[in-house]
Amino acid sequence: DAGVIQSPRHEVTEMGQEVTLRCKPISGHNSLFWYRQTMMRGLELLIYFNNNVPIDDSGMPEDRFSAKMPNASFSTLKIQPSEPRDSAVYFCASSWDQGGTDTQYFGPGTRLTVL
Amino acid sequence: AQKITQTQPGMFVQEKEAVTLDCTYDTSDQSYGLFWYKQPSSGEMIFLIYQGSYDEQNATEGRYSLNFQKARKSANLVISASQLGDSAMYFCAMSRSSNDYKLSFGAGTTVTVRA
Numbered sequence: 544d545a546g547v548i549q550s551p552r553h554e555v556t557e558m559g560q561e562v563t564l565r566c567k568p569i570s571g572h573n574s575l576f577w578y579r580q581t582m583m584r585g586l587e588l589l590i591y592f593n594n595n596v597p598i599d600d601s602g603m604p605e606d607r608f609s610a611k612m613p614n615a616s617f618s619t620l621k622i623q624p625s626e627p628r629d630s631a632v633y634f635c636a637s638s639w640d641q642g643g644t645d646t647q648y649f650g651p652g653t654r655l656t657v658l
Numbered sequence: 659a660q661k662i663t664q665t666q667p668g669m670f671v672q673e674k675e676a677v678t679l680d681c682t683y684d685t686s687d688q689s690y691g692l693f694w695y696k697q698p699s700s701g702e703m704i705f706l707i708y709q710g711s712y713d714e715q716n717a718t719e720g721r722y723s724l725n726f727q728k729a730r731k732s733a734n735l736v737i738s739a740s741q742l743g744d745s746a747m748y749f750c751a752m753s754r755s756s757n758d759y760k761l762s763f764g765a766g767t768t769v770t771v772r773a
Contacts, residue, residue: 574759576759585763585765585766586749586761586763588760588761591759591760593759598759599759599760632701634703636703638759640759645753645759646693646705646708647693647705647761648705649695649702649703649704649705650702651700651701651702652701652702652703654701
């Protein structure tokens, strides 16, 4: 079975440009998470969707960040405009929410570099 | 809030030997889950093993086992018969049960396996 798919794997852009990261969760999973990993802050949860609905976006850094999940098999994380401090690895993860402790499966990540 | 502590920033282990990675946690909840993830140099986050707080037996998955000591609030990962491919960063994480989706991650431990 395919795992979580993310694209692109690497993105290099210039400050001020719009960046869109994409994620396809594991088929059948109903929860989707976007994380950001940096050396300074480790892994941070940005936003959590359940059944395509954003449940918790308290981790989204600021208004420059937005995330959507138009259907159960696709999600995007957009940064507009991008800044050098946004450089990080962005992970998408998915799980099957059974109301208990659910294992989150991560995608390979997108390494974003903003120049 | 939960707190995960991994006190070993880096470890070296000889190939074919066992290694134990420490993880302690702090929570007042009775129901929670503990996870270990592996992050090789290629960057992806790989789920290794899960232990529920009410599980009476320690979890095992192939060469991975979790030494769960509830009273001491520790969930150490044991990797037996280390292989060169085990060289990676290892993260301990915890989530509460009862519909709490948030994973709290430790800072990670880097393992280097020597031939």
